Amino acid sequence: MRPTRSLLFVPGHREGWPAKALAAGADGVILDLEDSVPLATKSQAREIVASSIRSLAKADRQVGVYVRLNSLESDMAGDDIEAVAIEGLDGFVLPKTYGERDIIQFDALVTHFERRNGVPPGTIEFILSLETAQAYANCERMAVASPRVATLFAGTAKDGDVSRSIGFEFTPDGLETLYLRSRAVLATRSAGLEFPLVGLWQDLNDPVGARHFAKQNKQLGFRGMVVIHPSHVAIANEVFTPSAEDVAFYAGMIKAFEPAEASGIAAIQYEGHHIDYAHVKTAREVLAMHERLTRAAG
16 A cells, blocks of 8 residues: 555545545545435445546656445445445445444455456455444454555544444544544554554534544554545644654654664664654655655655
8 A cells, every 4th residue: 555644535426536636645545435425325425536647647746545344234335335446446444334244245246347347356455434332343353364455444434324333422533533543553563564544524614623533543543534625634744744853863864863772872862852763764665754745745
């Protein structure tokens, strides 16, 4: 999965809206075929999404292109995949899953339609949207159920599917979902996946709250945020990018450590902090991530 700080939902049947995601600076876009699309327009939405995928693939700035499918239990997922498993698509967001069996079933469908549609096998990856109590309870096994799984998305929005499934009451501070989000991060990283995702902040009139939500989740270990409005893209991109202060701090740490190491010392004091190999590994990882994000934005 490419570095993804912001992933913007776009209703699949809204022609022209994916261009707004590009203009907002999103690292990726989710073309939705599920909850934001009226039942009567599902077929038309598939055609529009396929066209949007082709247009985004030709854009000057490359972004991650994902499609949120309808669930397996809707009996529409196969029709979705047949229509939009095409060149230019990075992956599918899998909704309302309950366990690893669902992931295996989605994998089988995608494998079939990749071959039918002339897409190289294994090209299309999965973002697992954790929206049910069962998904959170089984997320560790789901994360390794298919080599297509790229990351987990911990959705903890107010009045959404997961709040109804589990029964929690949403608060801006998020203590009621701290365990859920922490478990999703741990499952993602223990599976060797790099970019755990979180979302959503639904109050479009509270950018301060959106920033707090992003910062809190960065502290937990998330590396990106799914958003529902272009105004939240810049917030996510800023929060999930190493700051100039962080880059300077960690570059200085490496600069101070390397000559000490060359002289036979592997533990030093740097700006009042004890530093050894473990800290330098972290510093190099932060700088490498900054470089990856800088290249991707360019």
